[in-house]
Amino acid sequence: MELFENSLSRQASQPATTSMSGISETPLGAPVEYGGSKETLNPEEMLVASVNSCIMLVFYHFAAKFNVDISSYTSQAEGKVEKTRDGLRFTNINVRAKISLSSNPPPR
Numbered sequence: 001m002e003l004f005e006n007s008l009s010r011q012a013s014q015p016a017t018t019s020m021s022g023i024s025e026t027p028l029g030a031p032v033e034y035g036g037s038k039e040t041l042n043p044e045e046m047l048v049a050s051v052n053s054c055i056m057l058v059f060y061h062f063a064a065k066f067n068v069d070i071s072s073y074t075s076q077a078e079g080k081v082e083k084t085r086d087g088l089r090f091t092n093i094n095v096r097a098k099i100s101l102s103s104n105p106p107p108r
Helices: 043-065
Strands: 005-007 016-020 023-028 068-084 087-101
Touching: 043 068, 043 087
Parallel strands: none
Antiparallel strands: 005 016, 016 023, 068 087
């Protein structure tokens, strides 16, 4: 079993902060679209970044398992939040990756 933790803290009118995985406190707030600041992380972008990075890490896991030598990997992700009858919801997260293979494949 693995346990992943983070903590949140907010004092009076100060921005909230989050800490996780040994990363020091980082300001956290709402996205600009919902009245937040461009200077803080927001849960919506962190969710999209989590999906994006998870796909990349799984891709590299299987590339290594099947001895595929990757030269580069870049990806762009976007998440769509829409108003539904139940409130605001993520309705889609789209990830587009561009992968380059090494020109010298490893020996088998």
